[in-house]
Amino acid sequence: MTITQLKYVLAVAEHKNFTKAAEKTFVTQPTLSMQIQKLEEELDILIFDRSKKPIELTTVGHKIVTQARNIVNEADRMQDVVDQEKGFIGGEFKLGIIPTVMPTLLPMFLKNFTNKYPKVHLKIEELTTDEIIAKITDGHLDAAIAATPLHHEKIKERVLYFEPFVGYIPPSHRLSQKKKIERADLDIEDILLLEDGHCFRDGVINLCKSSKLNGGDRFQLESGSFETLIKLSNEGLGMTLLPYLSAMDVTGSQKDNLRYFTEPPPAREVSMIYSKSELKMQIIDAMYDLIVSVVRGAVAFQDVKIIPPTK
Structure with a gap:
């Protein structure tokens, strides 16, 4: 049994196809198939049911894949142990960011980070919170930036900042004459929301529930971006x-x-999250410190507080 064989098994389990798995692992399909077959012969079991389309794991195959993932992840972290001991900040680092944070926060820190740490090879994905949790627990992400708290037993959270909500209210709206708004002013009936699957949407709904939530029928209009919500608000369809x-x-x-x-304004908590067994802490620490610094700098002259956490 080899680490390479286990990586081939994980690739087939993920892609449910021997040809695609071979492409992703940069080997020929016959080589990959032969190595998996040798492993099955050694273990005297079938990991995959090849009669199904797409290929499926057998009952014991599910257990093998879970164990294989643990073994491969620990093997990959051998270099992380060495890098951490030497204080080396470099190598591949896979980062996930939720959609409502990506467009604003990433441009604020990416150039600074890559200039300061040129030996880090960043791979960044825009993912929903559920996708991030799955990829962190499966070992496919080193860290992520998401709205918290998540209360997940395998994930550690380090707060980056607390970001206030701001109302966007067009002149035709009932609240347009108010200089400042209060939580009690909010009515879910006339707030345009992000579409399902966005954690920011859930935060807004929870905020409105804490003030007043009407149960009647309403005109429901949802979008996937803040830019669209602003345009819809300008058309007189509600606030956001x-x-x-x-x-x-x-x-x-x-x-x-x-x-x-x-004051105090409602706010969301934005954190850097990662597996409790993560070993690339020298990169996580470097990115965490830089993000806290640039966010503090970006709002230094604003009359609204984004509060970085205390050390």
Whole structure:
């Protein structure tokens, strides 16, 4: 049994196809098939049911894949142990970021980070929170940036900052004359939301539930981006809520439609998250410190607080 054979098994389990798995592991399909067959012969079991289309794991195959993933992850971390001991900040680092954070936060720190740590090879994916949790627990991500708390037993959270909600209220809206808004002003009936699957949407719904949530029928309109929500608000279809860093991108006359909350404003917690068994801590620490620094710098002259956590 070899680590290479286990990697081939994991590739087939993921792609459910021998040809695709061979492409992803940069070997020929006959080589991959032969190595998996040798492993099955050694263990005297069948890992895959080849009669199914797409290929499926057998009952024992599911258990083999779980163990193989643990073994491969630990083997891959051998170099992490050495790098950490030497204080080396480099190598591949896979980072996930949720969609409502990616467009604003990534441009703020990416160039600074790559300039400061040129030996780190970043692989960045935009993923939902559920996808991030699955990929961290499966060993396919080293870390992620997401809204927290998640309360997941295998994931550690380190708060980067607390980001206030900001109202975007067009002139035709019932709250347009207010200089500042309060939680009690919010009504889920006239708030445009992000589509299902966005954690920011869940935060807004929870915020509205804490004030007043009407149960009647309503005109429900949801979108996948804040830009679209702003445009829909401008058409008189309702107000929306933005995270503060997204509100900073609002320009021109649209700035007049921003309404801040009375103190203390409702806010979301944004954290760097990673597996509790993660060993690339020298990279995580470096990225964490840099992000906290640039966020603090970005709002230094603003009249709204984004609060970095205390050390």
